Amino acid sequence: MxxxxxxxxxxxxxxxxxxxxxxxxxxxxxxxxxxxxxxxxLAKYQTFRVGFLSGLLFSLILALLLYAHFVLDQ
Ligand SMILES: [Zn+2]
Structure with missing residues (x-):
């Protein structure tokens, strides 16, 4: 190498x-x-970005679960 x-x-x-x-x-x-x-x-920015992305993903999953819950309720 x-x-x-x-x-x-x-x-x-x-x-x-x-x-x-x-x-x-x-x-x-x-x-x-x-x-x-x-x-x-750069390190601070990357940490911020990872936190932001995981927060976004969590919100997305939560929204999906809520959506599925309400759709199944009807
Ligand atoms: Zn120089």
Whole structure:
């Protein structure tokens, strides 16, 4: 299995750099804090999305059960 280096763009000079690098090799910008902030924000968004989707699914099942209940009642 080969480990391919994932590249991302430096937010300051837009040159390709290795993902997870803490310093840009082109403009020497410090990327450690910016990368961590971005990761945290992404994780928060994903947690929110999972919660939202499971809530939506639960509501859908509940609505379906209520609908089936009323249809069978008649
Ligand atoms: Zn750079």
């Amino acid at each position: 080969s480990v391919a280096k994932q590249l991302q763009k430096c937010p300051f000079c837009l040159e390709p750099i290795v993902a997870g690098a803490t310093r840009c090799k082109h403009c020497q910008a410090d990327l450690s804090e910016a990368g961590q902030k971005k990761k945290t924000r």
